[in-house]
Amino acid sequence: MDYNVDICETDIDYENLADGEPAQDFSFNPINEPETSTQNCPEILEMEVFKECTDVQSSRSSSTSDESLDREEISHLQRHGWSAATVKVLASMPSRTAELNKSRRVRYQASSHESPHCPRPVQGASVLADVEEINTEASNFCAAENNMDQLVSSLQGLSVHEGTRKLRAMPLSLADKIEIRKVAFSLKTESSFIGRNIPCYTHLSMYISTTWRHCLFSCLPVFSSFKLWHSALKTLSGRYGTGVLSYFLFLRTLLFLNLLLFVITGLFLIFPQAIYPPRSSKANFSGIELLTGTGYFSDSLMFYGYYSNGTLHGDQYRMPAAYFFTIGFTLFIICIILVYRLSKSFGKNFQVLKSNENLAVKVFSCWDFKVSKKISVRLQSEKISTQLKEQLSEMIKGEDKKTCMQQLRRLIVHLLAWIACLISIFLGTIGVHYLSENKFNFNFKAMLQAHNLPKDTELLVLSAVVSGINLLLPGFFNLCVWAEKYESPGTRVYVSVFRNLLLKVSVIGVLCYRWLERIPDNSTLECWESFVGQELYRLLVMDFIVTVVYTFLGEFLWRVFSQTILQKKRKPVFDIARNVLELIYGQTLTWIGVLFAPLLPAVQLIKLIVLFYMKKRSLILNCQASRKPWRATQMTTLFICILWFPSFLGTVVTIIYTVWTIKPSENCGPFRNLKTMFEGGQMSTRHLEDAHPILKWLSWVYDCLVENPVFLFLASGVFLMVIYFQAQVVDGQRKIISRLEKQIENEGKDKKFLIAKLQDLCK
């Protein structure tokens, strides 16, 4: 790929570095500059200031970018030092004249078909050129005399419309402008009156456009408040930084995903089955069912076993077909949404312009002058402070030189921490595995019933143990991270995230093994899918309860502990890694569970809503922004990445394995008496084809595409190639931009050098 670079059109520095800068426009303000009224030229002031600085400059630090510049050369760059000849030469540089000629052409074209009177000037090349012209004219006159005559003469050559636009853009006081206008346009009284006769339709269209714009502005805040939790998130991000914000944004994303999931399954599965219940429930409702999911719930809409394998409403709605295709469709939609979000995040991450990191730009241009409410102003202040702190911390990377011994020690500490974490994860996983296979040979049932607890409580043991492991091990990981003493908070979070991820992946892996290998073989179970669904439900509910307890009690107690016993003055920091992985864990369980318990997304939905408000409350009460703020630009991408790769893809693999190979139970569910659930899907498609012959071509497409490995290979090959091309394009663009930036720098240096030489020659 060949990228053509045209030097003449690139730099902005080029224009502004030396000549004709509008600072000389200040000389046009005889009235507005009382401080410099005694000195009628700002350049004289510069000279005085510069004289003071010459002594300082000899002891300048080497922090300036141009170390090669002599003190003398710097003096040559000051505007006062330029002779008229230098300025004239600079003003007639090709880049400047090319710009003016282009704009003159544009202006000519524009004025020929513009409306005669347009109070709102169009920004763009012509206005820029106007100011450029002022600059050029200004650069030709070094002395700051009263330049009214020049201004008036510059306006006279133009049409009324152009002149008005130029007049408005002048940085003079209104009284001066009115005077200039009087003089300049007095010769054109006729044309100015012609300009006043505005055609009706222009006025009307203007009126409509202004009213529309006013409406839009008043409606915009209303639209943004429709976005869920928008104001709450704004407050949080301003106070706690982008890391914490990314957690809450992720929570909101998951909420919407679950809502979508719930709506689809609700419409196609739950609602039809609810209207035509196959049989009435047998058990009575007692409170423990909310925790265990058995009893009253086991034969309800909640779980797989309730759904019929026949047709509803006469012969119209086939339940097995609906079940199969709904699950497939939801997974497909979620896949597309996740891929889309992932690609958008990646795109945002690789934003190639450096201007985002420019501190000076941030200081001068990020305050929104339109904000007028006190609370919004305070929020804005906080946001700017947090952003500045984050940028500062990025810039200052304390790289202390460590000795060999210290490096070795750090390496050993890291190694030990990793080994400890991996061993703990392994032990936890083994514990869950043995417990699930009941290798410990505890008779939980007898034990619990001996204490007069209701029936089925022993089922809660596994979920309690899993939740306990999920609670304790992240705390242990935090301890390891604290011992390792990472320098940058960003690294600390990434390492924590990875360790938590390993833990969750192993736990879910071992549980999946149990659900897919052990339970279907278990002949004592009537309906193993419902049992798996119940286990998932129990895990989810137990996880929720433990999180609630931990958030209310644990974080509160930890804050009290750290402030009283550890005597730390600051409240603890919000633990992003642990909380995000909790969310991902819950979401993975929900996705796996959709096949076995279609109402599970509703449970997850409620859980997420409650979690948001709880976490927000706890954050405000117990936590504080980290002392070392860091910019979490890539956190969202990381979270969506983790959601996509281990979580969603793992779910899809699990479900496909279940559907393809495992024999459904014989007495319950929509796929009873079939060899596999997939067979049910195939049967449904055949039925559909018979009923609607039009769909035969659809099944032909399906046979050709999905079941043909060649097509899949081709498709994935094309897909990969597209990704590769895009990556190359982005990479190339980034390289070009860095090259161009370097070029701008070099051109600036060249220019300084040439100006200095020119000055020498002119002397």
Added chain:
Amino acid sequence: MGNKQTTFTEEQLEAYQDCTFFTRKEILRLHARYRELAPHLVPLDYTNNPDIKVPMTLIITMPELKENPFRERIVETFSEDGQGNLSFNDFIDMFSALCEASPRELKTIYAFKIYDFNRDNFICKEDLEKTLNKLTKGELTPEEVTLVCDKAIEEADLDGDNKLSFADFENMISKAPDFLSNFHIRI
């Protein structure tokens, strides 16, 4: 539009329309806003261009300016006497320069004047520190403020005099994509 009004003569209104970015209606509305700041001071009839100035203390009570940290500087920049007392011309000029249609170059010039606290045509380190303190209202520690100022000057100063001249400022602002929309007061 043909409304019968006696505040301004036709020539005055035309002059205002040509020299600012406001329409006739907006100019009349602005006059009403100006008048309600000091009704006993500002006459209804402006046809003979009375020399009335509303003091700064009243101008900064306007809801658009009240919470702005730079309100005093904005008003001072546009005032003729530099003390912040605005005549009606200055008042219109101020809102015209800060309005939506105002071109980037004009806004840059006035932004530079506003941020130049000591009015020496340079944004030196002290100006930058004052700007930063007004922006962050004490959230940053003094060391952080100094650090930000040093870094900002290092980034933006092109001619090496350790302060920002207008060229440096303009160059830096040209890289800011949202300067135009942020440096805008809606009235």
